[in-house]
Amino acid sequence: MSTLIQHTEPASASLPPDWSGIGACALPVATGAGTGLLSSHALVLTATGRLAAEVDFAERLCGPGTLLWIRPGQAARFGDPPDDTMTIVFRTGLFDPEELPGLTPDDPTGPAREPLALPRPDVFRSAFGHLAADAGGTPGPVTAALLRHQLAALLLRIRAIEPPPDLAGHVERRTFERFQRRLEEGYPHTRRVEDYAGELGCSVRTLTRASLALSGRTAKQVVDDRVALQARRLLAATPLSVAEVGRVLGFGEPTNFGRFFHRETGLSPGQFRARFTGGRPGGIPGQRSPSD
Structure with missing residues (x-):
């Protein structure tokens, strides 16, 4: 999870309790609320509606029978959910890196990483239901252990649907995945590709x-x-002000951050923010094309 989450206030409708690190709610960000940054994982299951x-x-x-996994630090907002939408939230660091086979x-x-159409939605509905019911039970070590085991089984079911790629001989894939992991920790501190290449x-x-x-995309992109x-x-x-956002991302001068942001999105930071704070409506700016 990005270290920059500490600079924000979580906008979650429900956070996992400290005693178990696992909880249940309808949605991780309240319907109709503005865009919120998640401070925990959220597994959102649509049972019958959209x-x-x-x-x-x-x-x-x-659509019906779809699972959406939103990660900590991601920005999210929702429309009106179907009545049978269920969400399981859980904190980071709940499992050791090698605890779940093929999955951290x-x-x-x-x-x-994208919405996952479930081959057996009924199995997942049952798993979500058991987790939600037990999360509302009596706090304590037994209940916490039960929730942890149930969540582990649920995550492994997701992994079984999307097995990890066979990395044998795929040197470029291994290199890129290592790069992605290092980038999650390093991007607030350096944007130099040379630094990441040296560390890898x-x-x-x-x-x-x-x-x-x-x-x-190139490594720099x-x-x-x-x-x-x-x-x-x-x-x-x-x-956070535009200047503060720039500072936490490693830009010493607001003007440098403004130029970078405009180059990447086609908007100034102020213009982009206005779309989320009552300014003029508009679409979501995309990333640069690979040729830029």
Whole structure:
């Protein structure tokens, strides 16, 4: 999870309780509220209806039997949910890195990065129902252990639907995934591709080749995309001033941040923020094309 989450106030409708780290609610951000930054994981299940969601400024329409996994730090807002929508929220660091086979929930390269159509929605509805019922039970170590085991089973079911890629021989994929993990910790401090290549023990050319192969973006564009995404999150969902957003992202001068943001989104920071604070409506600006 990004260290920049500490600069924000969570806008979650429900946070997992401290005693278990696992909870249940209808949605992780209240319907009709502005864009909010999540401070925990949220697994949102649409059972029979359709749910309109926006996650990191991309629209998501979740049909019946769809699971949406929203990660900590992501920006989210929702339309009116069907009555049978269920959400399980859980904090980061709940599982050790090697505890769940083939899955580290806090890994930025984990499964269900897009809405996941479930092959057996009834199985997931049952699992969500049991978790929600037990989360409302008597707090204590037994209930906490029960919730933890149930959540582990649920996460492994998700992994079974989206198994990890076979990395044997796929050097570029391994390089890119290592790059993504390091970038999550490093982007507030450096935007230099040379720094990431040095930490990963490879050349800038190797890192760029892997990035182009897996994302269609150069390594520099991947870094800039991540910084611009965090800027949009903070501008849309926090009261930080434009200058403060720039500072926490490593820009010493507001003018440098403004130029960077305009280059990446086509809008000034103020123009982008106005779309979320009663200013003129508009679409969500996209990222630069690979040729930019």
